[in-house]
Amino acid sequence: MSGHSKWATTKAHKFAQDAKRSQMFQKFSKEIIVAATLGGPDPDSNAALKLAIAKAKAKSMPKANIEKAIAKVAGGDKNATNYQSYLYSGTAFGGVTFLVSCLTDNFNRLSSNIKHYFNKHNGQLGKQGSVPYVFDQMGIIEFPNDVANEDQVMMVALDNGATDFKSEDGSYWISCEPSSFSKLKQALDENFKIENYETAEVTYISNSDVEVTKEKEEQIENFVSLLEDDEDVQEVFHNAYYPEA
Template identity: 50%
Template structure:
């Protein structure tokens, strides 16, 4: 029972915080790896990588974790997992146009998950190009 033992309380809080932090670090690591594969391992010439590194540092990700993610992506063979960014388009409630960009290692699983989320929230997944014509890509907001 939590509350009767100081260690039990600390262990419960620390475990939850560590799990959240680990999940965040793995997402940031994947983003760094994808940016590295797409534009190279030099943050000076690769704006996407520089942005991913900046975001990782803002979330207190250790420097060696950042360097390890870059090394895995630039090494021959990498970590065996090839992540790719996929864009899904659809219509939300009231006909609102939605563009969803997902980072995945399995296109089929992600398509199913995105379709489920769209359907669950009263939205509809569209075909490629069905809503993209309504948008003009200007940049990335952090």
């Protein structure tokens, strides 16, 4: 169950950032806008948009905010359709690998800022657009386990592409390949009428961790916060392991 244990560490960090709700919702809005721009404003015919909406709903983004973001695209708001996605990777703090997912309407600003952040912490950037081998892309779905019987949920999950399943701490945790995410979530929706997902997204999980000291842990968290406070940065992933956490 290594995927679940690594996700638990990742989730702990994500939830710590949820206090910045306004900033978080702005980032979700950008993802929704980009997905709607590329594939159309109807989530039933746009898998990427359906995924972006599911991710936003899992973090309690209000329905009105979601509809407002989609309406910008449907209404032809030119300022809403200029975002481009970029991936940056790099190393810092003695071999910790970082993956930074970005959406921006100003590449020069983004590029300059990312270089500055890594240089400031004696880091080294990798090739833009490449995903380091220490990360696996994975679909993660998590919801309260009082929704249905464990055997029923497990059977539906495994029949629709799940690669791992666990019931722990009051929740079901399910992983899958990214290509199976939409089918799996739809099957869970149809069979169990789930109203509140704790997590529903395609994300990156480290497959090779670097153990760090308490001192470095604080430095890494400060670095991640610096990156996440940038308006062009959507998410930050790393493979640091905190043994004292």
